[in-house]
Structures are given as C-alpha cells and as structure tokens.
Amino acid sequence: MSTATAKRHKYRIGKMTFLDYTLLVVLIILSLMILIPFINVIAISFASQKEYADNPMMLFPKHPTLDAYKALFNDGRILTGFWNTLKILVVGLPLSLFLTSTMAYGLSRDKFPGKKIIFFLVLFTMIFNGGIVPLYLVMKSIHLTSTLWSVILVGSFSAFNMILMMNYFQGLPDSLMESARLDGAGEWRILFSIVLPLAAPIMATITLFYGVAFWNGWYDAMIFLRKADMLPLQNVLRTIIVESSTNVSNASSVDALNKTGFSTGMKMASVFVSMVPIMCFFPLLQKHFAKGVLTGAIKT
Amino acid sequence: MKPAALGPDKKLRVRSATPWYKEIWKHRMTYTLLIPGLIWLILFAYLPMGGLSLAFKHYKANEGIWGSPWVGFENFKYVFRDPTFAQAVWRTLYINIIKLIITFPFPILLALLLNELRMRKTKKLFQTVFTFPQFLSWIIVSGIVINVLSYDGLLNSTLQLVGLPTINFLGSEKMFLPMLILTDVWKSTGWGAIIFLAAISGIDQDQYESAQIDGASRMQQIFKITLPNILPTVTVMFILNVGGLMSAGFDQIFNLANAATQNVSQVLDVYIYRITFQSSTDFSFSTAVSLFRSLVNMVLLLAADRVAKLMGGDGLFR
Numbered sequence: 001m002s003t004a005t006a007k008r009h010k011y012r013i014g015k016m017t018f019l020d021y022t023l024l025v026v027l028i029i030l031s032l033m034i035l036i037p038f039i040n041v042i043a044i045s046f047a048s049q050k051e052y053a054d055n056p057m058m059l060f061p062k063h064p065t066l067d068a069y070k071a072l073f074n075d076g077r078i079l080t081g082f083w084n085t086l087k088i089l090v091v092g093l094p095l096s097l098f099l100t101s102t103m104a105y106g107l108s109r110d111k112f113p114g115k116k117i118i119f120f121l122v123l124f125t126m127i128f129n130g131g132i133v134p135l136y137l138v139m140k141s142i143h144l145t146s147t148l149w150s151v152i153l154v155g156s157f158s159a160f161n162m163i164l165m166m167n168y169f170q171g172l173p174d175s176l177m178e179s180a181r182l183d184g185a186g187e188w189r190i191l192f193s194i195v196l197p198l199a200a201p202i203m204a205t206i207t208l209f210y211g212v213a214f215w216n217g218w219y220d221a222m223i224f225l226r227k228a229d230m231l232p233l234q235n236v237l238r239t240i241i242v243e244s245s246t247n248v249s250n251a252s253s254v255d256a257l258n259k260t261g262f263s264t265g266m267k268m269a270s271v272f273v274s275m276v277p278i279m280c281f282f283p284l285l286q287k288h289f290a291k292g293v294l295t296g297a298i299k300t
Numbered sequence: 301m302k303p304a305a306l307g308p309d310k311k312l313r314v315r316s317a318t319p320w321y322k323e324i325w326k327h328r329m330t331y332t333l334l335i336p337g338l339i340w341l342i343l344f345a346y347l348p349m350g351g352l353s354l355a356f357k358h359y360k361a362n363e364g365i366w367g368s369p370w371v372g373f374e375n376f377k378y379v380f381r382d383p384t385f386a387q388a389v390w391r392t393l394y395i396n397i398i399k400l401i402i403t404f405p406f407p408i409l410l411a412l413l414l415n416e417l418r419m420r421k422t423k424k425l426f427q428t429v430f431t432f433p434q435f436l437s438w439i440i441v442s443g444i445v446i447n448v449l450s451y452d453g454l455l456n457s458t459l460q461l462v463g464l465p466t467i468n469f470l471g472s473e474k475m476f477l478p479m480l481i482l483t484d485v486w487k488s489t490g491w492g493a494i495i496f497l498a499a500i501s502g503i504d505q506d507q508y509e510s511a512q513i514d515g516a517s518r519m520q521q522i523f524k525i526t527l528p529n530i531l532p533t534v535t536v537m538f539i540l541n542v543g544g545l546m547s548a549g550f551d552q553i554f555n556l557a558n559a560a561t562q563n564v565s566q567v568l569d570v571y572i573y574r575i576t577f578q579s580s581t582d583f584s585f586s587t588a589v590s591l592f593r594s595l596v597n598m599v600l601l602l603a604a605d606r607v608a609k610l611m612g613g614d615g616l617f618r
C-alpha cells in the first residue's frame with residue numbers, strides 16, 4: 001500500500017512547468033465561464049431596474065437593493081410554490097423511502113417463488129413505459145388529478161433507486177438477520193430495527209436522489225395540476241421566467257396566472273431563491289450522486 | 301463421496317420436493333413486504349402500460365380506456381400519414397444525433413485537463429464549480445440562459461462592446477440547435493467528466509512511471525496511456541447515449557423553445573405533449589404516437605445494452 005502511494009506521489013509532485021501554468025489558466029477561464037452567468041444573475045437580482053438597463057453586464061451592483069426580492073415576495077406566488085414543494089417533499093420522501101426499502105429488502109431475501117418475476121416487473125419499467133397519455137387517464141380515473149397526490153405518488157418509486165438499495169442490502173452480513181429470525185423477529189421488524197439502521201449510507205444517498213427529483217420536478221405537475229395555487233416551485237418559476245418571455249407556444253395549463261408584471265430583477269431573484277436550497281445541500285449532493293453514478297453505471 | 305460434499309445437493313432436492321404452496325406460505329412475510337411496491341407498480345406503471353391498448357381503440361370519454369371500442373390499427377394509419385409526426389421523429393433524431401456527436405468529447409477533454417492538474421485541492425474546487433449546474437433543473441437553467449443569451453443580455457452586450465455583431469440566440473430557427481449545444485455543454489460537461497475521471501484514476505500508475513523513465517512527454521503519456529486505457533469506458537458511455545436518442549433532451553428543448561422556434565423545437569416528446577394537452581385531444585391518436593415512441597425507445601435501449609455488454613461494459617442493467 002505504502003509503495004503505491006509513494007509512487008503516486010512521485011508522479012504527482014514535481015516542479016510546476018509552463019504547461020502546468022497554462023493548464024491552470026485554461027481551467028480558471030473555464031470555471032469563470034460557469035460562474036459568471038451565476039454572478040450576473042445574482043447581481044441583477046440585487047440591482048435596481050434602472051441600473052440593470054444601464055449596464056446589463058454587471059457583476060456587482062453599485063447600489064445594492066432588495067427591491068426585487070420585496071416585489072417578488074409581495075407577489076407571493078413564489079412562496080406558494082415553495083410551500084407546495086415543501087408539502088410534496090414532506091409527504092413524498094417518507095413514502096418513497098418506505099416503498100423503495102420494503103421492496104428492496106423483500107427482493108434481497110433468499111429465493112422464494114415468484115422472486116424473479118417480480119424483479120423483472122421492476123426492471124421492465126426501466127425500459128418500457130406507457131408514456132404520459134395513459135398515465136394521465138389512469139390518474140384521472142382514480143380522481144387524483146388536481147391534487148398534489150398525483151405528483152407525490154408518481155415520483156415516489158424509481159426502479160433505479162430500488163435496485164441500488166437492493167444491491168446494498170444484499171451486501172449486508174446475513175448472520176445478524178438470521179439470529180434475529182431465530183429470536184422470532186418477523187421480516188418487518190428485521191427491516192426496521194436491524195437492516196435500516198445498518199443501511200444509513202444508502203438511505204442518505206437514496207433520500208437525496210428522491211429529494212432532488214422532487215425538488216426539480218415539474219413535468220408531472222404541469223400535466224396533472226390545473227390550478228395556479230397548487231403549482232410546485234419549478235412550475236411557478238416556469239410561469240415567471242419561461243412563459244412570460246413571449247412564450248405563447250408552450251404555455252401550459254396555467255392560464256389563470258397573470259403573465260405580466262415581472263421585472264428582470266424579479267425574475268433573477270426568483271432564479272436565485274430557487275437555487276439556494278440546492279447550493280446549501282451541494283457538498284452532500286455532489287458526494288452522494290457521484291457515488292450513485294459510479295455504482296449504477298460503470299465500474300472500471 | 302464425503303457426506304459434507306453431498307450436503308447442499310441433498311438440501312436442494314429436499315427443497316424442490318416441498319409443494320409450492322408450502323414454499324409460498326413459508327415466505328408469506330416476504331410477500332407482505334413486496335405488497336406496497338407492487339401496488340405502486342400496478343397503479344402507476346402497469347395500468348398505464350395496459351392503457352396503451354387505447355392506441356388500438358377509438359377513445360370515448362364516457363366509456364374510458366377500458367370500455368372504448370376496438371378499431372385495430374386504424375389510429376396508426378393516421379399517425380403514419382401525419383406529416384407532423386414524421387417531421388417530429390426526424391427532428392428528434394437530427395437534434396439528438398448532432399448534439400451527441402458534438403457534446404460527447406467535452407467531458408473527456410475536461411477529465412483529461414483536470415487529471416493533468418497537479419494541485420489536488422484546486423482540482424476539487426474546480427470540480428465543485430463544474431458539476432454544480434447539473435443539479436439545477438432546466439427551468440432554473442433556462443432562466444439563467446435567457447438572461448445571458450437574450451438580445452440585451454450579458455453575452456450580446458459584451459459582443460457589442462468589443463465591436464462584434466450580436467447574435468439572436470433565442471429567437472432564431474438557425475441558432476436553435478447551436479444554442480442547445482452551447483447550453484448543454486455548459487450544464488452537463490462537468491458532471492459527465494466524473495465517470496471519465498474515475499476511469500482515469502483506476503489506471504495503473506506503473507504505466508506512467510515506466511513511460512517517464514523512457515522519457516515520454518506528458519502529451520505522449522496522455523495519448524499512449526490515458527486515452528487507450530479509458531477507451532472502453534468511452535465506448536460504453538457513447539453507446540448508452542445512443543440508447544437515449546429518441547427521448548433525450550426534452551426538458552431542455554421544452555424550456556428553451558419559444559414562439560419563434562416553435563417549428564424547429566418540435567421533437568417527438570414535445571409533439572406528444574402538444575397534440576395531447578394543447579390542441580383538440582384525440583387521446584387514441586396520441587396514445588398511438590406514445591406507443592410508437594415507447595417501442596422504439598425500448599429497442600434502442602436494449603440494443604445499446606447488448607452492444608455495451610459485448611464491449612465489456614456493465615450495460616444499463618446489472
């Protein structure tokens with residue numbers, strides 16, 4: 001082990017050459033290309049409408065003001081969006097973890113009749129689906145359209161996440177569960193009092209996967225929800241940004257929303273406030289998503 | 301033979317001799333664990349799949365999916381005769397193939413650049429910056445894009461300042477695809493580089509050592525060691541992307557299209573949305589289009605999976 005790290009170091013450590021500095025400069029330029037649009041958006045959100053008109057390229061407002069934010073929150077729609085997304089998360093996350101972990105644990109057990117068929121039923125949803133039209137009609141027939149439940153339920157199970165979790169459960173030592181079984185504990189008790197406490201890392205990863213999907217989701221809500229006061233954050237953002245910029249062709253069902261009256265500053269403020277939660281969780285997200293991608297897609 | 305070696309064999313025979321209903325009874329607890337998930341699958345995956353039968357029916361609102369009368373392949377006749385449908389299929393492939401070819405090398409290049417950087421901490425910082433946009437929805441990103449690329453936005457103002465002609469990124473049919481490529485590279489390159497970086501870090505360091513002893517330059521090391529070593533990963537990633545050609549890019553296209561680019565943005569998924577939820581709703585017709593899309597998608601995915609496995613990768617499903 002120590003020789004390997006020593007070798008690594010020998011390769012890594014060396015004098016900075018001209019090439020290294022060029023590389024550093026190139027990477028700095030590239031990261032500025034990522035960062036500057038963000039800085040510009042944030043700067044505009046804190047600038048007055050007049051300052052923006054004079055200098056749309058600004059990276060820092062000369063006279064920072066909270067006017068755009070005040071106007072945005074006075075309008076209130078973005079708050080409704082936050083509130084609805086919060087409701088979706090509070091109900092959707094426990095539900096999705098429940099559905100995913102029960103199925104993942106059940107399928108990680110020893111052979112039982114029908115196991116292969118059920119696993120195939122899950123896997124098949126990854127390669128084939130009915131598409132949005134039949135889903136909409138089914139949702140309508142069980143009277144869930146125009147309720148947040150439609151969005152919550154559709155998002156609360158994913159075959160990919162279930163398989164990740166199942167693989168993790170299969171890697172847990174069998175002896176613990178076996179001894180609990182001998183003590184007379186049922187499978188449900190074993191899942192909740194032995195397996196889940198052992199599976200904290202995968203639970204964290206899967207929670208973040210579902211969390212980001214719920215946070216960023218908008219398509220289901222656009223299809224199923226017809227009332228403006230029900231829309232989650234992303235859809236509110238869409239009405240503020242996309243549809244207000246002369247976007248008639250894609251206008252969704254939310255005609256009820258008044259599409260005018262948003263200044264550029266307010267639009268950028270709404271972009272920024274929707275980004276903040278992702279920014280707060282970003283270190284966690286980065287770590288767990290990288291792990292998920294690498295175990296889910298490719299091993300070298 | 302020793303009895304120990306006979307053990308598992310015997311056990312197997314005994315197990316298979318138990319009647320199936322006893323096996324099921326023995327595992328009854330496990331089945332109860334599967335019930336919640338199965339209910340979800342039936343309601344939100346398999347009922348809609350069954351609902352695809354609507355493609356062979358004439359939908360009547362008061363009879364619902366299951367009660368409407370069968371009409372055979374009639375809906376498909378209309379679908380395949382509809383020039384807008386053919387255009388949407390063609391447009392989907394056109395946009396996604398060109399996008400794939402142009403955007404695909406960027407994550408590899410970025411991974412190579414990051415890998416060559418010798419400062420560990422700085423590398424982490426760069427990676428954080430580059431991967432961040434991936435976690436934002438295309439709605440948030442389109443807010444940023446509209447701000448930066450619009451006529452009086454950051455980029456055009458800069459172009460004006462240095463005396464270059466301004467570009468109508470968002471409102472012209474000609475610029476639509478280049479704009480998609482530009483924004484996709486901006487959003488996804490950093491994230492895409494992660495897989496290639498992982499592949500690079502798995503390369504045996506001895507290869508570099510001996511190359512250095514032989515006096516190979518860093519460029520030579522990249523071309524003779526790094527690239528050949530990550531080639532399997534590159535191939536598999538490319539094939540997996542091919543598997544998504546029919547469905548890729550919907551979020552991006554839907555949120556960056558506008559009235560001026562209505563015609564060039566009509567990919568298959570956008571077409572399905574528009575005919576179902578915006579124009580007169582002939583659910584049978586749009587279900588027929590949906591079925592076509594799902595079938596083509598499945599064939600592409602399975603083919604990609606098969607080829608990826610042949611190439612020695614893990615494929616889509618492990």
